[in-house]
Amino acid sequence: MASLSLASVTMATATKPQKKASFEIKEGNFLYNGKPIQIHSGEMHYARIPHEYWRHRLKMLKAMGLNTVATYVFLEPARG
Numbered sequence: 001m002a003s004l005s006l007a008s009v010t011m012a013t014a015t016k017p018q019k020k021a022s023f024e025i026k027e028g029n030f031l032y033n034g035k036p037i038q039i040h041s042g043e044m045h046y047a048r049i050p051h052e053y054w055r056h057r058l059k060m061l062k063a064m065g066l067n068t069v070a071t072y073v074f075l076e077p078a079r080g
Helices: 051-063
Strands: 004-011 019-026 029-032 041-043 068-070
Antiparallel strands (some): 004 019
C-alpha cells in the first residue's frame, strides 16, 4: 500500500543545522519520522485566552500528555 505524505516539517534550533521531519499515513497508521504515533488532541480557543497566557496553556496541554492542538481560525466577514 502506498504511503500518503501529509506534511514535511522543518525543525530548527539555534545551534544545530535544520533537520526535516516527516508525517505520513501508511496502512492506516500515523507515522512521525517513520515511527508509529497515536494522536492525543485537545483544543485551545486562542481568541478567548489573553495572549500572555498562551504559552502556559500550551505547556499545560503537553503536561496532560497531549501531542496535538486543534484551534479555530476566526475570520472577519468581508466588507464591501
